[in-house]
Amino acid sequence: MKDLPTRYIPQEVEDKWCQHWEKNNLFHAQHDKKKKPYSIVIPPPNVTGILHMGHALNNTLQDIIIRYKRMKGFETLWMPGTDHAGIATQNVVEKQLAKENKTRHDISREDFLEKLWAWKKQYGDTIIHQLKKLGSSCDWERTRFTMDEGYSKAVKTVFVKLYKKGLIYRGQYIINWCPRCHTALSDEEAEHQDVQGSLYHIQYPFKNNPDQRVTVATTRPETMLGDTAVAVNPKDKRYKKLIGQTLVLPLMNREIKIIADDFVDPEFGTGAVKITPAHDPNDFEMGKRHNLEFINILNADATLNENTKEFNGLDRFKARKLIVEKLKEQNLLVKADEHQHAVGHCYRCHTVIEPYLSKQWFVKMRPLAKPALDVVKKGKVKFYPDRWTKVYVNWMEGIRDWCISRQIWWGHRIPVWYCKACGEENFIVAEETPTCCPKCKGNDLHQDEDVLDTWFSSWLWPFATLGWPEKKEDLKYFYPTNSLFTAPEIIFFWVARMIMAGLEFMGDIPFSDVYLHGTVRDAKGRKMSKSLGNALDPLEIIEEYGADALRFSLIINSGQDLFISKEKFEVGRNFANKIWNASRLVFMNTSNLNVAQLDQDFKNLKKEDLPMSCQWILSKMQTTLIDLEDAIEKYKFSEAENLVYNFIWKNFCDWYLEMIKNSFNQKDVQITTLFILEQVLKMIHPFMPFVSEEIWHSIHPESDSLAKESWPKINKALINNSIESDMVNVFDLIVSVRNVRAQWRIQSSTRIDCILGAPSKILKILEQNSKIIKSLASVDNLKFDSSKISMKDTAAGISGKIKFYIPLSGIVDIKQEKKKINEQILQSQKALTGLSSRLKNKNFLSKAPKKVVEKETERLKEIEEKIKELTNIIKDLS
RNA sequence: GGGCGAUUAGCUCAGUUGGUUAGAGCAUCUGAUUUACAUUCAGAGGGUCGAGGGUUCGAGUCCUUCAUUGCCCACCA
Numbered sequence: 001m002k003d004l005p006t007r008y009i010p011q012e013v014e015d016k017w018c019q020h021w022e023k024n025n026l027f028h029a030q031h032d033k034k035k036k037p038y039s040i041v042i043p044p045p046n047v048t049g050i051l052h053m054g055h056a057l058n059n060t061l062q063d064i065i066i067r068y069k070r071m072k073g074f075e076t077l078w079m080p081g082t083d084h085a086g087i088a089t090q091n092v093v094e095k096q097l098a099k100e101n102k103t104r105h106d107i108s109r110e111d112f113l114e115k116l117w118a119w120k121k122q123y124g125d126t127i128i129h130q131l132k133k134l135g136s137s138c139d140w141e142r143t144r145f146t147m148d149e150g151y152s153k154a155v156k157t158v159f160v161k162l163y164k165k166g167l168i169y170r171g172q173y174i175i176n177w178c179p180r181c182h183t184a185l186s187d188e189e190a191e192h193q194d195v196q197g198s199l200y201h202i203q204y205p206f207k208n209n210p211d212q213r214v215t216v217a218t219t220r221p222e223t224m225l226g227d228t229a230v231a232v233n234p235k236d237k238r239y240k241k242l243i244g245q246t247l248v249l250p251l252m253n254r255e256i257k258i259i260a261d262d263f264v265d266p267e268f269g270t271g272a273v274k275i276t277p278a279h280d281p282n283d284f285e286m287g288k289r290h291n292l293e294f295i296n297i298l299n300a301d302a303t304l305n306e307n308t309k310e311f312n313g314l315d316r317f318k319a320r321k322l323i324v325e326k327l328k329e330q331n332l333l334v335k336a337d338e339h340q341h342a343v344g345h346c347y348r349c350h351t352v353i354e355p356y357l358s359k360q361w362f363v364k365m366r367p368l369a370k371p372a373l374d375v376v377k378k379g380k381v382k383f384y385p386d387r388w389t390k391v392y393v394n395w396m397e398g399i400r401d402w403c404i405s406r407q408i409w410w411g412h413r414i415p416v417w418y419c420k421a422c423g424e425e426n427f428i429v430a431e432e433t434p435t436c437c438p439k440c441k442g443n444d445l446h447q448d449e450d451v452l453d454t455w456f457s458s459w460l461w462p463f464a465t466l467g468w469p470e471k472k473e474d475l476k477y478f479y480p481t482n483s484l485f486t487a488p489e490i491i492f493f494w495v496a497r498m499i500m501a502g503l504e505f506m507g508d509i510p511f512s513d514v515y516l517h518g519t520v521r522d523a524k525g526r527k528m529s530k531s532l533g534n535a536l537d538p539l540e541i542i543e544e545y546g547a548d549a550l551r552f553s554l555i556i557n558s559g560q561d562l563f564i565s566k567e568k569f570e571v572g573r574n575f576a577n578k579i580w581n582a583s584r585l586v587f588m589n590t591s592n593l594n595v596a597q598l599d600q601d602f603k604n605l606k607k608e609d610l611p612m613s614c615q616w617i618l619s620k621m622q623t624t625l626i627d628l629e630d631a632i633e634k635y636k637f638s639e640a641e642n643l644v645y646n647f648i649w650k651n652f653c654d655w656y657l658e659m660i661k662n663s664f665n666q667k668d669v670q671i672t673t674l675f676i677l678e679q680v681l682k683m684i685h686p687f688m689p690f691v692s693e694e695i696w697h698s699i700h701p702e703s704d705s706l707a708k709e710s711w712p713k714i715n716k717a718l719i720n721n722s723i724e725s726d727m728v729n730v731f732d733l734i735v736s737v738r739n740v741r742a743q744w745r746i747q748s749s750t751r752i753d754c755i756l757g758a759p760s761k762i763l764k765i766l767e768q769n770s771k772i773i774k775s776l777a778s779v780d781n782l783k784f785d786s787s788k789i790s791m792k793d794t795a796a797g798i799s800g801k802i803k804f805y806i807p808l809s810g811i812v813d814i815k816q817e818k819k820k821i822n823e824q825i826l827q828s829q830k831a832l833t834g835l836s837s838r839l840k841n842k843n844f845l846s847k848a849p850k851k852v853v854e855k856e857t858e859r860l861k862e863i864e865e866k867i868k869e870l871t872n873i874i875k876d877l878s
Numbered sequence: 879g880g881g882c883g884a885u886u887a888g889c890u891c892a893g894u895u896g897g898u899u900a901g902a903g904c905a906u907c908u909g910a911u912u913u914a915c916a917u918u919c920a921g922a923g924g925g926u927c928g929a930g931g932g933u934u935c936g937a938g939u940c941c942u943u944c945a946u947u948g949c950c951c952a953c954c955a
Contacts, residue, residue, distance in 0.1 A: 004914095006914080006915080007915085007917080008917090174953095192951085192952075199955085216955080217955065218955060219955070220955085223955095231955095263953095263954090264954090264955085265954055265955085267954090268954050268955065269954085269955060272955095273954090273955050274955075275955095276955095280953075280955075281953050282953050282954080282955075283953095283955085284953095285953090341954085341955090342952075342953095355953085387882065387883070388882090390881080390882065391881080391882065391950070391951085394880095394881065394882090394950095394951075395950095395951075398951090398952095488949085488950080489950090491950095492950095492951095519949090523889095523890095525948085556903090557890080557891090559890090559891060559892080560883085560884080560891095561948090561949090563889095563890065563891095567904085568890095568904090570917070571903080571904090573917065574915095574917040574918095575917090576917090577915065577917050578914095578915065578917075578918090580914090580915080581914045581915035581917090581918090582914065582915080583914085584914045584915080585914035585915085586914085587914090588914070589914095638891090638892090639892080642892085642902080642903090645903095646902090653914090653915085654918095654919075654920095657914080658919090661914095827899090831898095831899070835898090838935080838936085841935055841936095842935085843934090843935035843936090844935040844936075845935085846935085847934085847935055847936090848897075848935065848936075849897080851897085852897050852898085852936090855897080855898060856897085856898070858898090859898055859899090862898095863899095
């Protein structure tokens with residue numbers, strides 16, 4: 001074992017281990033039939049991405065469980081990869097083009113894609129490198145990309161399969177249109193934000209009597225240019241008579257009818273609604289019901305088009321202003337109320353979305369949703385925490401069809417071809433590019449210009465990464481995967497759709513457990529974001545505190561949402577250093593041991609002959625292990641870290657190492673201590689892989705990696721409840737009687753500073769626990785001489801190596817002590833009366849379980865005793 | 879508008895199926911130190927568990943109403 005520096009310096013060791021793990025391919029998964037598989041697929045970060053705190057949290061969680069399972073003997077696979085992230089990535093490259101004052105339309109599709117691939121090649125692996133710095137134990141050799149060759153094949157196969165099954169269709173519908181990205185978006189990609197707008201009340205004159213008018217209310221007055229009707233509720237008395245009459249649409253001078261539809265809410269606005277079938281989803285439905293004309297008034301960039309006469313070419317918001325002004329001039333604007341309403345924004349560029357009529361591809365979701373709903377309801381797929389189940393169920397029950405076509409270039413091109421001769425409606429859906437039209441045999445074919453929604457590839461992730469549609473060994477061995485770790489924001493985008501795809505194409509769930517973690521926020525509770533400038537960069541934290549510190553601190557703070565500030569990472573840094581120094585202490589005292597034989601030597605030890613402190617820590621370790629495994633299996637990670645933290649810091653360092661410091665010359669103590677240190681390193685490894693690996697290698701330079709060692713086995717024979725409770729008594733000895741402030745210390749074990757009670761109390765406790773004290777200090781012939789202890793003395797000697805002193809005088813104010821103790825007596829007496837009356841209560845005695853009654857009775861006795869003791873102390877003091 | 883959470887010490891949170899005297903970390907204060915570790919150790923103060931009502935021998939925990947707050951979903955023009 002080599003000497004370790006006095007401080008743990010993560011910067012000096014982390015890169016070394018990253019490289020070591022990767023170079024030796026230590027996390028490469030095999031298909032070991034003797035082992036059980038355990039697999040996780042990474043939520044693929046976008047190729048545009050750089051590591052943020054959310055990633056750090058997400059991947060630490062996965063790494064903890066995968067390292068734990070690996071050590072537990074599972075054949076583990078953590079599948080890494082990245083997502084092409086259609087719109088997001090395209091936007092980045094478009095911004096680059098914009099610097100040259102170009103749009104993608106100024107260069108060819110091929111050239112644009114070439115730029116994107118070049119960009120992906122250059123920056124696409126950044127995040128992978130950063131994940132490695134975090135310590136992620138992915139199988140890097142298997143790294144996938146949602147647009148690599150095999151994956152593209154899977155996407156095409158899925159499209160064709162769904163089409164043949166009748167689950168994909170093409171049609172003209174109102175979709176969410178982003179005028180900046182120039183593409184359709186799915187409903188999930190439209191983010192609704194409350195916006196303070198105006199509700200304009202506009203008058204439409206009657207054709208026959210221009211002085212008589214109907215007032216309609218709208219938040220988007222420019223859409224009136226596309227109005228083809230005004231609707232009222234048929235039961236609305238105000239308008240009943242007017243149904244069927246003709247109005248003249250202002251500015252456009254188009255004649256439109258008043259129609260009746262149940263959808264109209266008489267309570268809202270004026271009770272009369274202008275109908276714009278081409279620019280509002282409800283109006284669209286109504287337009288179909290009433291056979292109205294669909295007038296498109298917008299271009300793709302949301303400027304007004306030639307259907308708007310004088311407004312042609314105007315931006316939609318400028319047009320809005322102008323139209324309001326013109327209506328004012330014509331005295332047709334009644335009023336504009338302040339009005340808060342939800343407006344859809346593009347989830348990528350935050351531009352206001354327009355409902356837009358266009359021809360798009362859709363997936364029929366109901367048939368896919370049903371089985372996916374069943375597996376969750378039956379508990380085959382479980383959500384952690386459980387409350388997300390409801391969110392999932394609600395969404396699935398109200399699911400709507402999925403618009404999957406996007407008018408961008410970066411992505412999987414839709415595998416559909418149109419024949420010029422046969423027309424648009426006779427399209428060909430095929431995995432391979434067709435050579436000629438199957439109908440007319442003509443070969444003037446062109447592929448659909450659109451690409452697929454990025455999530456149309458992501459939803460195949462759990463099996464497409466394993467080689468599907470080919471049925472290779474990977475797929476057989478590792479599917480279904482075990483757990484998925486992700487943020488709740490993408491339950492609908494991704495999790496739900498993966499469950500649907502898994503069931504549809506694999507006939508089985510993609511994973512059985514879904515763990516949804518919280519959002520990382522700053523100390524004030526705001527979401528961390530670049531634009532707010534409150535984001536902490538995980539790489540900076542790694543640089544300053546170390547990856548282990550980052551990992552540990554994140555997880556220990558992760559209950560629900562995490563509130564993180566820089567200082568929080570000190571916990572992790574300090575803990576790593578604590579483990580480091582504890583190891584140094586152990587190394588200093590165990591350098592003569594033969595580590596190769598350590599396990600055997602420990603086995604051969606007669607545990608019952610070990611000092612009590614050793615027996616205690618061994619027992620404590622078993623109970624900690626039991627709780628720890630339970631916590632990890634239940635995905636209670638912060639609880640798990642707390643258990644390890646307390647065991648290592650409080651039990652192992654503060655108590656155990658202090659207690660055995662003076663017994664390190666005993667070989668059995670050495671063996672036990674080093675053995676426990678090794679177990680400790682294993683226990684901490686999933687949480688803090690770097691520091692544990694570094695220390696492990698100081699002991700075992702020959703070992704491949706701690707990551708490949710086996711997890712400590714729980715040895716129930718080592719659990720010794722009586723010793724654990726005895727030790728609690730010893731600790732109590734220090735804690736329980738802290739009324740009189742006398743300090744003593746066992747000098748031979750140097751640093752146990754204790755607060756004890758009055759001399760008689762001290763003696764009593766020491767006598768009661770002399771066996772234990774003896775074991776602790778390994779001192780023979782321990783005797784207590786009460787005659788040498790008195791209130792006035794500052795110290796009292798004791799035979800043997802143990803000495804203790806009681807610097808009472810000058811520290812203790814007898815009057816105050818008396819007062820305090822009297823207060824305590826009063827309190828205890830109160831508790832006593834309460835308790836005894838309770839124990840006389842017939843209802844309590846008959847209804848409460850026996851155990852409780854017994855406990856309460858015991859407690860009654862304890863309190864009585866306590867009062868006696870306290871009274872004695874009072875006597876002592878006077 | 880609908881749904882789901884949250885409310886416990888100055889701050890951040892634990893608190894298992896109701897059962898001793900409601901816990902921890904941070905912060906604050908007091909003290910220790912020839913030290914494996916000042917990134918250390920010991921101790922103290924600080925809580926009518928958001929409010930009211932109910933069930934119960936017994937409620938932080940179960941029910942109900944209200945308040946405050948967060949998140950998700952939603953086509954009221």
